[in-house]
Amino acid sequence: MLQRGAMESTAIELEGQAGDAKRNLTQGMLDALGKAIVTGRYDMRPFPTEAEIARAYGVSRSVTREAVKMLTAKGLVQAKPRQGTRVQPFQAWNLFDPDVLRWLLERKFSIEVLRHFTQLRRGIEPEAAALAATARDGAAIDTVYRELERMRAAERGEDDPLAADIAFHLAILSASGNPFFLQFSRVVATALTTSIRFTNRIKGHTASIAEHRDVADAIEARDPERARACAALLIDNVLDLVDG
Amino acid sequence: MLQRGAMESTAIELEGQAGDAKRNLTQGMLDALGKAIVTGRYDMRPFPTEAEIARAYGVSRSVTREAVKMLTAKGLVQAKPRQGTRVQPFQAWNLFDPDVLRWLLERKFSIEVLRHFTQLRRGIEPEAAALAATARDGAAIDTVYRELERMRAAERGEDDPLAADIAFHLAILSASGNPFFLQFSRVVATALTTSIRFTNRIKGHTASIAEHRDVADAIEARDPERARACAALLIDNVLDLVDG
DNA sequence: ATTGTCAATTTATCATATAAATCGTGCTGT
DNA sequence: ACAGCACGATTTATATGATAAATTGACAAT
Numbered sequence: 031m032l033q034r035g036a037m038e039s040t041a042i043e044l045e046g047q048a049g050d051a052k053r054n055l056t057q058g059m060l061d062a063l064g065k066a067i068v069t070g071r072y073d074m075r076p077f078p079t080e081a082e083i084a085r086a087y088g089v090s091r092s093v094t095r096e097a098v099k100m101l102t103a104k105g106l107v108q109a110k111p112r113q114g115t116r117v118q119p120f121q122a123w124n125l126f127d128p129d130v131l132r133w134l135l136e137r138k139f140s141i142e143v144l145r146h147f148t149q150l151r152r153g154i155e156p157e158a159a160a161l162a163a164t165a166r167d168g169a170a171i172d173t174v175y176r177e178l179e180r181m182r183a184a185e186r187g188e189d190d191p192l193a194a195d196i197a198f199h200l201a202i203l204s205a206s207g208n209p210f211f212l213q214f215s216r217v218v219a220t221a222l223t224t225s226i227r228f229t230n231r232i233k234g235h236t237a238s239i240a241e242h243r244d245v246a247d248a249i250e251a252r253d254p255e256r257a258r259a260c261a262a263l264l265i266d267n268v269l270d271l272v273d274g
Numbered sequence: 275m276l277q278r279g280a281m282e283s284t285a286i287e288l289e290g291q292a293g294d295a296k297r298n299l300t301q302g303m304l305d306a307l308g309k310a311i312v313t314g315r316y317d318m319r320p321f322p323t324e325a326e327i328a329r330a331y332g333v334s335r336s337v338t339r340e341a342v343k344m345l346t347a348k349g350l351v352q353a354k355p356r357q358g359t360r361v362q363p364f365q366a367w368n369l370f371d372p373d374v375l376r377w378l379l380e381r382k383f384s385i386e387v388l389r390h391f392t393q394l395r396r397g398i399e400p401e402a403a404a405l406a407a408t409a410r411d412g413a414a415i416d417t418v419y420r421e422l423e424r425m426r427a428a429e430r431g432e433d434d435p436l437a438a439d440i441a442f443h444l445a446i447l448s449a450s451g452n453p454f455f456l457q458f459s460r461v462v463a464t465a466l467t468t469s470i471r472f473t474n475r476i477k478g479h480t481a482s483i484a485e486h487r488d489v490a491d492a493i494e495a496r497d498p499e500r501a502r503a504c505a506a507l508l509i510d511n512v513l514d515l516v517d518g
Numbered sequence: 519a520t521t522g523t524c525a526a527t528t529t530a531t532c533a534t535a536t537a538a539a540t541c542g543t544g545c546t547g548t
Numbered sequence: 549a550c551a552g553c554a555c556g557a558t559t560t561a562t563a564t565g566a567t568a569a570a571t572t573g574a575c576a577a578t
Binding site for chain 2: 056095101120122125126127129153154156158208210
């Protein structure tokens with residue numbers, strides 16, 4: 031029952047629960063099908079045909095087709111005449127698509143995923159810090175120091191420690207001056223936010239201001255190698271906690 | 275003139291050149307609009323309405339709508355009733371979508387994009403090599419050596435050098451055992467294949483077999499730090515070519 | 519000046535018809 | 549018996565027209 035307005039549809043309202051993100055029928059459809067795919071609902075049974083989806087959810091074929099096209103654009107499915115729409119293998123999925131990432135995290139989160147996230151950060155953030163040290167963007171470096179100051183304020187109880195920590199790491203990604211690194215903002219924010227929820231161990235652990243400052247100072251000093259090493263140390267600490 | 279079959283359309287065939295990837299009208303439309311967006315055709319003028327696109331390209335509204343939906347899924351545009359479809363700011367684009375990346379690299383003045391992407395590889399691949407050295411997946415390491423052998427064969431003219439080079443790097447990403455690193459397989463392959471075609475500079479350069487072997491040996495020897503360093507050296511060489 | 523109303527524009531949705539691609543089946547000819 | 553071809557069935561692809569919903573801007577009323 032994705033149905034919103036009336037129109038002349040005769041579909042009975044008994045299916046669906048298209049989630050929250052239903053700004054319109056197509057978005058709701060996309061969300062419902064996306065979640066269903068990542069949770070493996072079609073691993074054993076075939077993906078439904080246009081007609082079946084339209085009937086099951088009580089929407090027109092236009093809506094189902096446009097939703098399926100969007101899933102195709104995100105790499106989740108592939109449609110062919112006569113053979114129908116098929117769920118693509120996992121490695122074809124675009125994991126860095128915000129929707130895909132969200133669907134995945136809502137259900138499939140685990141320590142395993144968190145470790146993989148953190149290993150990715152171990153690759154990304156040191157390089158971003160090194161680039162930031164090379165780029166010499168004064169305004170961006172100012173932001174890094176401002177977020178560092180925010181971490182200090184958080185330590186005094188004047189700000190949210192987690193939010194400040196996240197902001198610092200995003201500032202470094204931004205200071206790299208490389209749009210590809212900026213794309214990881216969402217991943218980093220997610221990884222840090224959920225770290226807390228999944229490892230009690232980290233809860234007591236307050237991020238070391240000194241080690242964060244070392245990264246900022248190395249960037250300021252235009253020393254890429256030191257920036258890389260200091261940033262790597264930060265992530266290695268997280269990795270130790272996650273790996274146990 | 276995206277027109278393929280006949281049907282009863284009366285559109286005159288005078289627009290388009292939807293590129294190569296027109297396995298069907300919608301794909302061709304997606305490709306044409308995607309390229310137009312990344313090359314800035316709509317920076318100064320508004321994005322056309324459904325009706326305008328359909329008329330200009332001689333396709334039905336179904337096709338234009340589905341193409342626009344796919345562009346929406348990739349973060350390039352956003353459609354709203356009455357205001358029409360708008361090109362989203364660059365930060366909203368999903369740069370890790372293979373289509374988006376290809377469009378970016380195919381346009382003129384893409385050296386900047388290529389440099390940024392290579393900087394990303396500088397972060398990713400060394401870490402992947404280090405993880406591979408830790409993971410100790412025998413079968414994956416065998417694949418790495420098989421691709422290395424393929425590079426040797428290519429040097430003797432028995433295989434495609436570019437394809438072999440790409441396959442080696444993908445094998446390392448795969449050997450990391452981390453799905454997020456595996457994600458980069460598609461974009462790395464896309465970036466290397468398209469950028470080589472569009473930049474003459476790198477063309478003559480044949481990759482060093484010895485330096486590639488060093489990476490494989492370090493992984494085999496289970497020496498993460500050496501694997502990381504050797505892989506970094508490989509990318510640094512590419513970076514010199516792009517920067518220089 | 520603020521508010522409410524209405525018309526216009528554009529996307530969103532529905533419905534239906536036809537084309538194209540592909541798979542399986544069964545026939546046909548040897 | 550078997551290879552190949554014709555044909556029907558299924559599913560997506562495309563075209564078309566109609567109506568709904570959302571939003572903007574102009575304009576009128578207070």
